[in-house]
Amino acid sequence: MSVDCRHIDNAPVFNVTLKGSGRRFAVAAGETVLEAAQREGIALPYSCRAGVCGSCKAILLDGDCGYPRNPPVALDASARAHHAVLLCQAVPASDILIEAREVTSVEDVARRRLAVTVARKWALAPDVVGLHLVPAPGEARLRWLPGQYLDVLLADGKRRPFSIANGPGPDGIIELHVRHVAGGGFTSWVAQSLREGDTLHIEAPLGTFVPREDSERPMLFMAGGTGFAPVKAIVEHFLALGTRRRIDVYWGARSAADLYLREQAGGWTRAAHDLHFHPVLSDPEQAAASGLREGFVHEALLEDWPDLSGHDVYMSGPPAMIDAGRQLFAEAGLPEGQLYYDSFDYAPDVLAQILGGRAGIHDA
Numbered sequence: 001m002s003v004d005c006r007h008i009d010n011a012p013v014f015n016v017t018l019k020g021s022g023r024r025f026a027v028a029a030g031e032t033v034l035e036a037a038q039r040e041g042i043a044l045p046y047s048c049r050a051g052v053c054g055s056c057k058a059i060l061l062d063g064d065c066g067y068p069r070n071p072p073v074a075l076d077a078s079a080r081a082h083h084a085v086l087l088c089q090a091v092p093a094s095d096i097l098i099e100a101r102e103v104t105s106v107e108d109v110a111r112r113r114l115a116v117t118v119a120r121k122w123a124l125a126p127d128v129v130g131l132h133l134v135p136a137p138g139e140a141r142l143r144w145l146p147g148q149y150l151d152v153l154l155a156d157g158k159r160r161p162f163s164i165a166n167g168p169g170p171d172g173i174i175e176l177h178v179r180h181v182a183g184g185g186f187t188s189w190v191a192q193s194l195r196e197g198d199t200l201h202i203e204a205p206l207g208t209f210v211p212r213e214d215s216e217r218p219m220l221f222m223a224g225g226t227g228f229a230p231v232k233a234i235v236e237h238f239l240a241l242g243t244r245r246r247i248d249v250y251w252g253a254r255s256a257a258d259l260y261l262r263e264q265a266g267g268w269t270r271a272a273h274d275l276h277f278h279p280v281l282s283d284p285e286q287a288a289a290s291g292l293r294e295g296f297v298h299e300a301l302l303e304d305w306p307d308l309s310g311h312d313v314y315m316s317g318p319p320a321m322i323d324a325g326r327q328l329f330a331e332a333g334l335p336e337g338q339l340y341y342d343s344f345d346y347a348p349d350v351l352a353q354i355l356g357g358r359a360g361i362h363d364a
């Protein structure tokens with residue numbers, strides 16, 4: 001048996017077989033395994049689509065593949081030694097057999113492009129804008145699963161990903177929480193120039209950070225900053241279902257103002273059977289001034305739950321928090337299959353440009 005994943009420039013058509021389900025699909029020349037699976041309507045997990053977050057990690061059981069686009073920086077030496085591959089970047093160099101988590105729940109919801117109108121724009125926090133988008137006249141309502149994200153399609157062909165902060169409802173509203181990043185082209189434009197009534201073009205739904213209902217385990221949610229958006233959507237989904245599973249929500253930010261929906265999240269604890277909300281501030285002065293817990297959000301979660309073997313953990317937010325969670329939660333006994341996440345990396349084109357300049361932007 002040959003198992004190898006190295007740098008190659010071109011690839012002819014090969015077949016991919018998924019070990020668990022036995023499903024099989026062809027990969028066209030130059031396509032990644034993830035792109036081919038999506039074309040065939042097979043949902044494999046992913047988030048950044050740039051090789052940096054690790055959420056598309058799978059095990060290569062047989063065959064060869066390569067990384068002609070971005071290097072697989074989310075794989076450390078140990079993962080490579082165990083034949084881990086990143087499906088968002090891996091291009092087969094032979095027929096391959098892989099072991100990957102399939103997320104069949106998202107397969108029923110077709111991805112599409114549509115024009116949306118900005119129905120409402122408001123300030124959630126000093127650097128966070130809330131947006132309500134509705135399908136433009138003539139467009140059908142969008143379907144999505146709570147926790148998924150959309151790509152805003154820019155005029156130059158680039159895309160900017162943002163999580164949808166609510167579940168689909170009869171009003172058709174799509175809620176976004178957009179943080180203005182320093183030097184960021186699109187988020188600066190949203191903060192300064194976007195007006196109610198303007199039209200945006202989006203592709204959605206995307207992503208596999210969705211509720212997993214095939215478990216009875218208690219759930220831990222960890223959000224950093226606007227990582228609260230998809231967490232909000234998933235928690236609200238479980239509350240609407242009337243789940244009896246215990247839920248703990250940890251939301252970390254620098255200052256109290258950055259926890260922009262703290263009252264709403266606090267309100268969940270009154271409405272829900274067994275939900276506990278834990279706001280955490282990383283700035284000691286801000287924590288002291290507001291009387292909130294001080295520290296990094298992943299450290300607070302681990303202080304409370306040193307053994308994670310019996311939990312399902314959902315996390316979303318900045319890459320540094322996601323990296324810390326991936327590593328430290330595994331050390332606390334969390335099986336990889338019980339961890340779901342979206343890493344709020346920059347857009348794939350920006351990461352590709354950065355990775356083209358240097359070998360790795362993450363420590364993973």
Ligand SMILES: Cc1cc2nc3c(=O)[nH]c(=O)nc-3n(C[C@H](O)[C@H](O)[C@H](O)COP(=O)(O)OP(=O)(O)OC[C@H]3O[C@@H](n4cnc5c(N)ncnc54)[C@H](O)[C@@H]3O)c2cc1C
Pocket residue numbers: 047048149159160161162163164177178179180181182183184185186187188207226227229230342343344345346347350353354
């Ligand atoms: C799945 C997913 C979901 C997300 N959801 C959300 C969300 O709900 N809310 C949210 O606020 N954010 C979210 N994000 C993050 C969001 O997509 C980014 O903040 C956004 O794409 C930034 O776009 P921009 O055009 O403003 O910045 P860009 O213009 O893309 O620049 C981003 C940063 O990179 C720097 N940069 C650009 N090019 C280079 C280069 N070549 N070398 C070095 N640095 C460079 C810029 O100076 C700037 O600091 C999500 C990301 C992902 C992947």
Ligand code: FES
Pocket residue numbers: 045046047048049050051052053054055056057074086087088089
């Ligand atoms: S590393 Fe592949 S989706 Fe992030």
